[in-house]
Amino acid sequence: MIYDLVLKIGYDYPSEVKDARHILRVRPRSGRGQEVGATQVTIVPRPDEQTAERDFFGNALDHLLLLPPHEALSVTMKTRVTVTRPAPDLAKTPTVAAVRAAAARLRDPGPGGAMHFLGPSRLVRLGETFTAYGEAAMDDDAPIGEALLAFSKSIKADFKYAPGATTVDTPAEEAFARREGVCQDFAHVMIASLRGIGIPAAYVSGFLRTEPPKGRPRLEGADAMHAWVDVWLGEEIGWMGFDPTNAMVTLDDHIVAAVGRDYSDVAPIDGVLITAGPQKTRHSVDVVPVKP
Structure with missing residues (x-):
């Protein structure tokens, strides 16, 4: 099966956040019957620094640093994935x-x-x-x-x-x-x-x-x-x-x-930030089969 995949994660903060650092684990991984195409990760506000690496278990990480004050954060990941896993005996x-x-x-x-x-x-x-x-x-x-x-x-x-x-x-x-x-x-x-x-x-x-x-x-x-x-x-x-x-x-x-x-x-997003009061979170996934 071939899928177009869109993940959206959003946070609304009760007060301005300054100097936020996050780790994202949102990019699908290839291997064991799964092939991942070009993947786009969009962050708003745009990070001042963004670096990519693999963790000990081979998961894709994005390290983010956001310096300007902001009252919301949104992460959107888009990719195409081919999955082929035959039923085992x-x-x-x-x-x-x-x-x-x-x-x-x-x-x-x-x-x-x-x-x-x-x-x-x-x-x-x-x-x-x-x-x-x-x-x-x-x-x-x-x-x-x-x-x-x-x-x-x-x-x-x-x-x-x-x-x-x-x-x-x-x-x-x-x-x-x-x-x-x-x-x-x-x-x-x-x-x-x-x-x-x-x-x-x-x-x-x-x-x-x-x-x-x-x-x-x-x-x-x-x-x-x-x-x-x-x-x-x-x-x-x-x-x-x-x-x-x-x-x-x-x-x-x-x-x-x-x-x-x-x-x-494997949490999709970790981070360290300072704000006051409870934050609101939005999270949605859309996995659409691609017709041949």
Whole structure:
């Protein structure tokens, strides 16, 4: 599938902001069945400095410095992305036990090393509750692909999709206790449960097709940036995506922007600024299939 993608993020501040610094993670990344064309990122007001780099996990970053006083900030990202991810044969994936054993032998400390996604992180703290949830869902003798899809379906059934029930700083254990949240929370719960039983799991931020194919239901989270989970299935297969919010394997409907240990690694915009009072935020996504 080929998509034209537009992301718009806006902030309105209650008073003038001076000397603001931001990091953007809004440019989709190429690789693993995804090819990104020319990407345009427009910032208003225009930054005094703007530099681009890649972080440790290979995500595209834009570093911004804005010196003039301003009462609003807007970021618009436009690009074209080609996604080709054929449906995998989940029955032919290794067993859960085999992947756990392989993960226990991981020693690669480089950016591509799956060992980075085994332990706790800022928003994903491990514990007995998550370990028990993961153990109950993941039969050691089952093909891990089938077990992960079933686990995604269980999370969707166990948790209520409730926009506004949590914030971007809500830790996984709070979302688990409340049994409600949004895609970020569903992903954090799945990640904590899998890491608790020794399976590497990464947090993925990205986008969903806005208009589903005829006859298919509209996916939750399509109006904003979305989140799902990449799971390591061993050296031979590598990483595979699962979306617990929509109980599905990630195929051509999903466009990857950034990958990290949890949301704090991939937030679309971070920054340091001084202002007074609550700010207002605007966020919209438009993913339009390009007809051949």
